[in-house]
Amino acid sequence: MVATAIEVAEPARETVHAIDDTRHPAVRRVADVLRARSGRPRVFLIDDTENIEQALACGIALDSLYVTGAAIDGGLPAPVGVGPDVPLHVLDETVTRTLFGERRSARVFALAHAPRPPRLRDLAGAAGDVVVLDGVRIVGNIGAITRTACALGAAGVVLLDSGLRTTLDRRLVRASRGLVFATPVVLARRAECIDFIRQERLTVAALSADAAAPLSTIRRVEERLALVLGGERDGVSPDLAAVATRHYAIPMTPRAESLNVSVAAGIALYERGLG
Numbered sequence: 410m411v412a413t414a415i416e417v418a419e420p421a422r423e424t425v426h427a428i429d430d431t432r433h434p435a436v437r438r439v440a441d442v443l444r445a446r447s448g449r450p451r452v453f454l455i456d457d458t459e460n461i462e463q464a465l466a467c468g469i470a471l472d473s474l475y476v477t478g479a480a481i482d483g484g485l486p487a488p489v490g491v492g493p494d495v496p497l498h499v500l501d502e503t504v505t506r507t508l509f510g511e512r513r514s515a516r517v518f519a520l521a522h523a524p525r526p527p528r529l530r531d532l533a534g535a536a537g538d539v540v541v542l543d544g545v546r547i548v549g550n551i552g553a554i555t556r557t558a559c560a561l562g563a564a565g566v567v568l569l570d571s572g573l574r575t576t577l578d579r580r581l582v583r584a585s586r587g588l589v590f591a592t593p594v595v596l597a598r599r600a601e602c603i604d605f606i607r608q609e610r611l612t613v614a615a616l617s618a619d620a621a622a623p624l625s626t627i628r629r630v631e632e633r634l635a636l637v638l639g640g641e642r643d644g645v646s647p648d649l650a651a652v653a654t655r656h657y658a659i660p661m662t663p664r665a666e667s668l669n670v671s672v673a674a675g676i677a678l679y680e681r682g683l684g
């Protein structure tokens with residue numbers, strides 16, 4: 410095994426040797442995390458400097474930091490706030506390719522200790538509307554909505570039938586720009602979500618393209634809402650539609666059948682004036 414010495418810029422660290430052996434314990438640890446399918450992972454992976462910094466700002470503890478070979482050529486985009494106690498590993502390109510295969514590999518990534526998964530009761534009494542995604546399954550949409558919900562002051566996001574095992578899903582972390590750590594995102598079943606809505610006495614407002622009331626009238630509603638958006642294919646489920654007492658549409662030209670759900674969520678959250 411030939412290790413190449415690389416001077417890493419910031420944070421100030423000693424010369425780090427690029428790992429070129431897939432049997433190295435630090436590489437096997439990443440492989441284990443990438444392979445894991447648990448809904449309660451103990452360690453998870455965060456891609457990219459910006460997301461790592463967001464995680465740190467939200468109090469998430471890093472286990473280790475990795476830089477892939479490609480990062481060295483252009484200098485290390487070092488995350489701010491990574492303590493000197495966090496081990497830094499540099500992976501050469503062959504090792505990186507073996508680890509990630511066809512999957513995207515970031516120039517910088519970290520393994521982090523999983524925080525406790527948010528629960529519905531974390532949203533009890535919190536200020537702001539609760540965004541309920543009823544069967545939204547495209548992770549990019551869930552991430553974009555999480556980002557908007559956080560930015561516009563929603564209490565949190567509830568995911569029903571999302572297909573995700575954990576909200577620490579690597580794709581969700583990326584798509585939310587790390588804001589999945591800053592706002593509670595809860596995986597729940599429809600029945601328990603409806604129980605929670607009843608306990609919290611939330612008014613349920615469902616969004617669909619064919620509703621009669623224009624969305625602009627949602628501004629007048631003073632109480633906290635459960636703002637329900639439906640899945641990409643089937644829209645709002647019959648269970649949630651049955652508990653909705655308000656139904657709103659974003660007016661569109663007849664040429665369009667519907668909006669992308671993350672766009673609809675953004676418009677609705679903006680209308681609610683949470684920003």
Ligand SMILES: C[S@@+](CC[C@H](N)C(=O)[O-])C[C@H]1O[C@@H](n2cnc3c(N)ncnc32)[C@H](O)[C@@H]1O
Nearest residue numbers: 616617618638639644645658659667668670673
């Ligand atoms: C892609 S649409 C689903 C289209 C689906 N074919 C249906 O039957 O509803 C995903 C979700 O975005 C929201 N949405 C999309 N366009 C909308 C509009 N014009 N007004 C209100 N909500 C809309 C709704 O919550 C909808 O369930």
